[in-house]
Amino acid sequence: MSNPHPLTDVQTLRAQARQHLADGAVTAGYSADAQTVIGLLNEALATELVCVLRYRRHYFMAKGIQSKGIAQEFLVHANEEQEHADQIAARIVQLGGEPDFSPDTLTSRSHAEYVEGRTLDDMIREDLVAERIAIDSYREMVGYLGDRDPTTRNLLEGILAVEEEHADELAELLQGRSAEAGM
Template sequence: MTGSLALDVDRIRREAQRTIDAGPVRSAYGPDIERVISVLNNVVAAEVVGWLRCTRQAILAHGTAPTPTSKLFEAQADRKMRHAVAVADRIVQLGGQPNFDPATLAQRARTDYSTADDAALRAMLEQNLLAARIVVPTYRQIAHWLGDRDPASRHLIESVLIDEKQNARDLTALLSASSNAPAPAPSPGRPLHRGTPDR
């Protein structure tokens, strides 16, 4: 049939292979992709260290029965693990490898895995609040740095940032509450936006 669409199958195959070889979104970053993956791996480290800290504190605060403080620590630990997994997923989508190496977690985390020797609840709350006050401006800066180059990664970090701000508010409320006042229930957190590769 004259006028029919002629496809250059070889050319299409070559272009498709080049796209696959380039990785999911590497062309959007060029040489910066390794820096992006490194920064996201630092977020993974911070959230894993936070999960470890909050999990330990939840166990200590629980004692023989659940308390409002132990429930808050449990909720925050759960959020942090979900953050770490979601950001690790995004790293894979970017063609990288998530780094959960225990040998380097602490140095990449920016926050400190410190524990109160006497397991005092106020000291544990203060440790987590300090960590939140470190990661909130850090994540805000990362989201700004990502900008429009990778909206999926930026939206993911912004979702984590919203949760971390809520963590800070919950911790501040518990710290400022009097010993006889009922502590606020931990907020459930927002569903995380799991980044998808840009097309």
């Protein structure tokens, strides 16, 4: 029985590792197009940064009797989105790219929109919409990467799992507020 994925012999691995040292983590075995992946990651970075800004605004602007707990949830989400942005920026650098933090083009590169929302329900709803956009975006990126860049795929899968948790939490908040309003 032949191995469908034969392993490279040690001497070849050693020789390949000495070539193109300036490429860092992008070795001869990297089969994705690094520039395309960097572009996708910069879009994801913009999306995360826009989400950080929106959640932070919502944290400070949340008002009403039940706003304190919801505001704290906004802050937790903002901090987690910042962690995602940092992870994505680090991966961009590992791939030989430059993370794009330019505020001039941030919203045009982001998949999610920056919608302020006026009421607490509007804020929750807009954050939920943004999370759903991020979920679909990350799923598509994971599918695109497949086995060509398992490190980036794993990073995005981890972020995707957190975005799904955020969406569930926001949906529960919105449903809970709707149920209370109907009492």
